[in-house]
Amino acid sequence: MEGAPSSARSESHVPMPGGHPPAWDLDDPALYLNRELSWLEFNQRVLAEASDRRNLLLERVKFLAITASNLDEFFSKRVGWLKRMLATDARTRTVDGLTIAEQYDLVVNRCHRMRRDAEAVWHCELLPELADHGIRIVRFTELEQPARQALREYFERSIFPVLTPLVVDPAHPFPFISGGSLSLALNIRHPGTGQDRFARVKIPPNRPRFVEAGDFRFVLLEDLIAAHLDMLFPGMEVTDWQELRVLRSAETGAPGEEADDLLELIESALRRRRLAEAVSVEITGDLPSARMELLLEELQVSERDIYRSHGPLGLQDLFQIASLDLAPLRDPPFTPAVPSAFAGPGDAPGFFATIRERDLLVHHPYESFDETVVRFVEEASEDPAVLAIKATMYRTSPDSPILEALIDAAGRGKQVAVLVELTARFDEANNILWARKLEAAGVHVAYGQPDLKIHSKICLVVREEANGVTMYAHIGTGNYNSRTARIYTDLGLFTADPSICGDILRIFNLLTGFGEQFRTDVVLAAPSNLRQSITDRIRREIEHARAGRPARLIFKMNALEDFECTRLLYEAAMAGVQVDLVIRGICRLRPGLPGLSENVRVVSIIGRFLEHARIYYFENNGDPEYFIGSADLMKRNLDERIEVLAPVRSPEHRAQLRELLELQLNDRRQGWRLRDATWERDPSVTEPGCQAILLERAPFS
Missing domain, CATH: 1.20.58.310 (Polyphosphate kinase N-terminal domain)
Incomplete structure (x- = not known):
């Protein structure tokens, strides 16, 4: 295996313990x-x-x-x-x-x-x-003279002007090394005095890491720079060099820090992150002891934080090689399907009439995000009958068509409110830019609290119709991001159900207004009632199992981290509930322990797309409940974030979700199985995995 x-x-x-004890603690x-x-x-x-x-x-x-x-x-x-x-x-x-x-x-x-x-x-x-396959990563010195000359001209024209050599001496302090940046750490010797100096040259991140040398040959940028160090240090001798890379902590908040202006607070945190403590230092080769001591002292790290690599550092830059236009070596491209309910040019009244008539469920990236979710917002922006649009923004793309549509809606006189989560890790700068742009366009912008992130993916459209004001909602499992929607698997529910839309409206009112908690009737929301609602439903399955009634839980999520939920799932398994978990990442539970978790199956799907959808299924004695939304079973999701799970009520959509869950639970190609604490997969299986099957089936709704 x-x-x-x-x-x-x-x-x-x-x-x-050897064997299983009479009762598990x-x-x-x-x-x-x-x-x-x-x-x-x-x-x-x-x-x-x-x-x-x-x-x-x-x-x-x-x-x-x-x-x-x-x-x-x-x-x-x-x-x-x-x-x-x-x-x-x-x-x-x-x-x-x-x-x-x-x-x-x-x-x-x-x-x-x-x-x-x-x-x-x-x-x-x-x-x-x-x-x-003819794709070679070569050293600069291995190239023939014409190729070396061509690269030297490229270096002089496009690389050399960007470089800044920094030497350490009494007049030049040790240079700041930003997190994630790649550098050359050099020993420079004066040929006359024999005196050595430490120098650093930052590898420019805005230049291709793999430099084309013709015929699908590539030279690493640091190798090209190292071959021309004489231009940076004229008359000096470079005795040796290593690659150097520093990673810095993303933990930037000051203890007890309070915000009068959250946007300014996050901007300040971003500035601090640049100067945050180093958590890892990667080097190639062995540094002389004096230079190692200098690095340890200046970066304030210990030997424990040093990783000695064979290179190259920064393997994430291999995305450049992975994107080469060589069709036989890559997965075939695909065009996301447009569900029949969204097909055709249509118009806003007809579009909303379709949602009013029946709920719509979409599955990305198999079904187009742009032709469903983006279109929902764009139609609302252009429709004269739409009075207001409310949306949350956790992570989005720099060129977001949804936010552009919301700006357009504000320009058309509609009431537009956007809840911007400024503290979405590593997306803070992009979110700040959008927040300022939205505010400048007249959009009502509100922010999440530092200790209560807005992680829900919800959008509400309020429309004037013949029979009065009608609301339409979209509840998703993924971000309003057209770029990641092409590579993340997510679900989205469009509905005009008054009970769901009313709950979503109350959530928006709490987020933009002021209050201690919000009430929802059918939507499960954190931190208000989500934890208790999940707990009550698991306990209901336990009671069904003890009474001999059908009892099963199927949860698809990114992580099972919360202690109380994990403990409760153990209780359910011991009571005879079949517990099936599709978990991409963190899982605290150990399946297959005799007398404890024999009824638990844990599968992790790793494939072409990042599994991101959350689905919660409760058998409920043959009257099943399905929920989709933004929350994983993590303490932060249940207690420290605004999360939404919406019920899926259509028999057609429930059947679709059940088929998806069973497909993933039984996937032998992409599905890893957790056995106690070890993940296993059979490498001999050649049958298609669930993602390949879904690609073949699309559209399937």
Whole structure:
């Protein structure tokens, strides 16, 4: 069986009892997998796709780039958080029983092992296979003279003017090294005095990392720069150089900091992030001891934070190679389907009449985001009968057609309100720009609170009609982002159901107004009633199972992290409830433990698209309930964010969701199975995976 290594904690820190005891203690930390290590196992599954020869070659390169990008973000977010906690209380224990100090050691070791695995995949697998297909990464010195001359001219014209050599001496302090940037760390020697100096040259991030040298040959940008260092340090001798890369913490908030102006607070946090503490330093080769001591002192890191790489650093730049226009080596392109309800030119009255007549459910990227969700907002913007539009914005693209349509709507005199989440990690700058642009256009802009992020994906249209004012809502599982909608799988529900729309309206009124909590009738919303509603429904399944009635839970989500929910799912399994979980990333629960979780199945789908939809199914003695929305079973989603789950009531849509869930639970090609604490998959399976099947079926609604 093909399997990602199980977490270090489960390997060495938690010996499970031999056999199963008469009764399980559900508060035993041994039953709960560590959140950080579980996420790293997810990234290991992504890395496995880079080695899987069932995938086309450039798709495998893409998966390696995704692995590297994911790991960078993990360092900035989670290792940054662990380091911050180390400074406050290293002995704090999380629900899995590990102290912060123990987690930090395990996590850093696991990250370093993953980096080594990624480098091995690049050097031992992908690089030779690319060469077999005529795509070669070569050294500058390996090129013939005409090619070297062409690249030298390119360097002089397009690279040299951008570079800034920085030397460290009494007149020049150690240069600031920004997070994620790639540099050359150099030793410069004066030929007359023999005196050595440390110097740094930043590799410009706005130039292609892989420089074309003709005939699908590429030279790394740092290699090209290193070959021309004589132009940067004339008359000096460069005795050696290494690549250097620093990752900095994304944890920037000041303890106890309060906001009179949230936008200014987030802008200040972004400035601090640039100067945040280093959490990882990557270097190629071995630095001389004096230069290593200089780096440790100036970057304020320890040897523990250093990773020595065989290079190249920054493997996320392999997206450039993965995007080469070589059709035989890439997944075939596809055009998202336009559901029949949205097909044809139509007009706004007819468009809204369709939604008023029946709910519509769309599944991206198999069905077009632009021709459904974007069109919903654009039609509302242009329709004279529309009085108001309200929407949330968590992450969006810099060229968002939805926000442009909302600006157009405000210009047409409609009441437009947008809830902008300024603290969406790594999207803060883009959201600030849009917030200012929306405000300048006359849109009513409100912001989430620092301790209560607006993570819901909701849009409400209010329209004047013959029989009075009618509301139309869209509730999604993914962001209003046309770019990510092409590569994330998400669901969206369009409805004119008065009960759902009324709940959405109350949520918007709370977010733009003032109040302690909001009431919803049919929508499950956090932090108001979502946790209790999920808990009550799981307990209902437990009672059904104990009474011998049909009882089953199927949850599809990104993460199962919340301790109380995990504990309750153990209770359900012990009571005889069939628990099926489709979880992309973090999973604290250990399935397959005798007498405890034998009724639990956990599947993780890793494939061409990022699984992002959330679906919650409750069997309820043959009267099932389905919900879709923005929330995972994580403490932050249940208690610290504005989240929305909406009921799906149409029999047709319920059948569609059930088919999707069963398809993923039984996927042997893309579906990994969690056995206790180890993820496994059969590498010999060649049948199509669920995503390939859905691509073939679209449109299917």
